[in-house]
Amino acid sequence: MLTPDLLHFSSDNLFAELTLAPSTHGPISEKELAQLLALPEFNQLFPIEFNIKKAVKDINALAAQDEGKTTQTFKIAERRDAEILLETSSDNMQATMTLVAAWGGRSVKLPDILHSLKENGISMGLSRLKIEAILKRLTLLKPGESISSVIANGKPAVNGTHAKIERKVPLARERLLHPQERDDGTVDMRNLGSVVMVSPNDVLMVKTPATEGSKGYNVLGEVLPATAGKDVQMVAGEGTQFDAADPNKLIATVAGQPVEINNGMQVDDVLQIKNVDVGYGNVDFKGSILISGDVCEGMQVRSSGDITVMGFVESAVLQAEGDITVSKGVLGRQLGGNELSTKLIAKGQISAQFVQYSELNSQANVLVTKQLLHSKTETQGTLTVSDATGRRGDLIGGSAYAEKGIVAVTIGATADTKTELYCAMKLDELKQQFKDLDEGSRSLTVAKLDTEARLRRLPPKEEWQADAVMVEQVKMMLAEKHRIDEELTREETEKEMLAKETDGYYDFYFIESKKHIFSNVEVHIGPAMQRTQREHGPCQVRNLHGEIQFDYSNKK
Incomplete structure (x- = not known):
């Protein structure tokens, strides 16, 4: 023994x-x-x-x-001294410290930790309270036992927010979804309220400026740059101006009908007509047009603002720089060569209660609250065939192309009426835009580096500050560098937004039916195509990995 x-x-x-x-x-x-x-x-x-x-x-x-x-x-x-083990995350945004209790050796003190942090370059985001807490707990450990804790966190950069423009007045098209309530609480579907008008000094739009964002840092003290938000220039159209007390407010200077334009508004004179018929003649007006009755067969109406029709449009042509709103219906018929007798063309939104045998062409959105039948629809925005409750809205026959998606209550018909739907067809175009922006950014970066190199090669300032020609050249180089920096920031922001859109393109843009999709509906989403062979219930139709997929998970 x-x-x-x-x-x-x-x-x-x-x-x-x-x-x-x-x-x-x-x-x-x-x-x-x-x-x-x-x-x-x-x-x-x-x-x-x-x-x-x-x-x-x-x-x-x-x-x-x-x-x-x-x-x-x-x-x-x-004897073994206590150990200090430091580890940073892969992105250097977090530092974890592990202390191993001593085996009869020297324990760890605060100065030891500070020295180790310095040796490892960890200098930012440290929490003294967490360090002191782990030191206190170390005294309770048995030899060789360890304890770990996050003792430092970096601060992520916060990108700036994009500028936002908010409209403060209603538009004529919005009246279609908001019929007037009677005294007894019922709704008068024929009465869509009075014409939307504004007076001088009414606030039309308010801009929330873009923000620069705030820089961040990692635990090693490296600065993380922030991306500034993209600015949007609010546009003052005719009959408007920026508020002298607040340039981020757009106000009316005249009385009239407010019309939304790209990133701004204008206030139009309003031409009020009872009916557009052979007795009145075609209409071509610089301003907005309010037709309290109908637009009759063979007539043409053109406007530099909005066109609002309180009655019907039948076999006529309407063309507007703003919105086209038809409170009742749009009626047409089929001519030879698949031509349709009624055409509505708008840079703004097209809205109506029902449409049949008509061509609709909008650079914004198309809204039909009851039925869209045997028509040709083309919009760069979304096509919605639904009332406000989501209970009624039939899209039957014809063809509909809506780049940013189609929503309808019912698509097709029990009679297997052929209906063609197209959406999300511009992915290749967006990718090319991204490629062009990327090449532009590279060229700007080369130009920036060249300008910076020229500035660095300048002799000391005291040698040329009295030379007016040289001073002017330096000012020009600095101005060029500033211009390139601004252009680079703008293009990088656009690239970021475009990258998000292309990465989630088919997640953003799809076709949705709230009740039924019947058979013989031909669906095109990007290059993927499928013709339905049976009836489908509430679903979203998407392009998933190059194939048409029916997703029923969102049905109610």
Whole structure:
């Protein structure tokens, strides 16, 4: 049996040494050595497993030999200082510290941690409270046990918000979805309210400016730049101006009908007509047109603003720089060569209660609240065939192309009427736009680096500041650098927005039916195409990995 006196500290007090004569004390076992190391004065030391195994092997081999009479010494345990382990995340936005409790050695103090942080370059986002807390918990650990904690967090850069323009007045097209309520609480579907008019000094639009964003940093102290928000220039059309007290407000300067234009508004004179018929003649008016009755067969109406028709449009042509709103219906018939007798062409939105055998062409959106039958529809926005409740809205026959998606209550008919739908057809075009922007950004970057290199090669300022020609050249170079920086920022913002749109293109743009899609509906989403062979319930139809997929998960 091994006695406690055989184990002692080395002269430098760093090791536990076993000293014995193998022939006297051997053979021995690892268990016996473990019992010695469990003594109070040694139980805080780190067992050196390799040396323990070697000591047992050597002592037992010499126990029965003459050489075993010679005393031998083995270092079987040692003091080890506490450890500080620092690890940063892959993006250097977080630092984790692990402390390993000492084996009878020196513990960790705050200055040790600060020194280690400095050596590892961790300098930002540190939490002194978390460091002190982990140090306190370290004192409760057994030798060799460890504790970890996040002690530093970087600050992400916050990109600026894009400028936003908010319209503060209603438009004529919005009246279609908001019939007037009677005194008894019922709704008069024929009465769409009075004409929307504004007076001088009425606020038309309010702009929320873009923000620059705020820079961030990682735990290594590296600055993370922020992307400034994209600015939008609010446009003051005719009959409007910016408020002298607040340039972010657009106000009316005259009385008239408010008309939305690209990123702005104008206030139009309003031409009011009872009926457009042979007796009145065709209409071509610079301003907005309100027709309280109908537009009759063979007539043409053109406007630089909105066209609002309170009655019907039948086999006529309407063309507007703004919106076209028809409170009742749009009626046409089929002519030779698949031509249709009624055409509505608008740069703004086209809205009507029902449409049949007509061509609709809008650069914005198309809204039909009841039925869209056997017509040709083309819009760069969305096509919606639904009332406000989502209970009624039939899209039957003809063809409909809406770049940003189609929503209808019912698509097709039980009679298997052929109906063609197209959406999300411009992905290749958007990708080309992104490629062009990327090439432009690269060219600008080269020009920027060239300008910066020229500025760096300038002699000291005191050598040329009295030379008027040289001063002018330097001003021009600085102005050019500023222009390039602004252009680069603008293009990078556009690239970011375009990248988001192309990456999620088919997630954004799809076809949705709130109740039914019947058979013989031909669906085109991008290059993918499928003709329905059966009836489908409420669903979204998407391009998934190049194939048409029906998603029923959103049905109500």
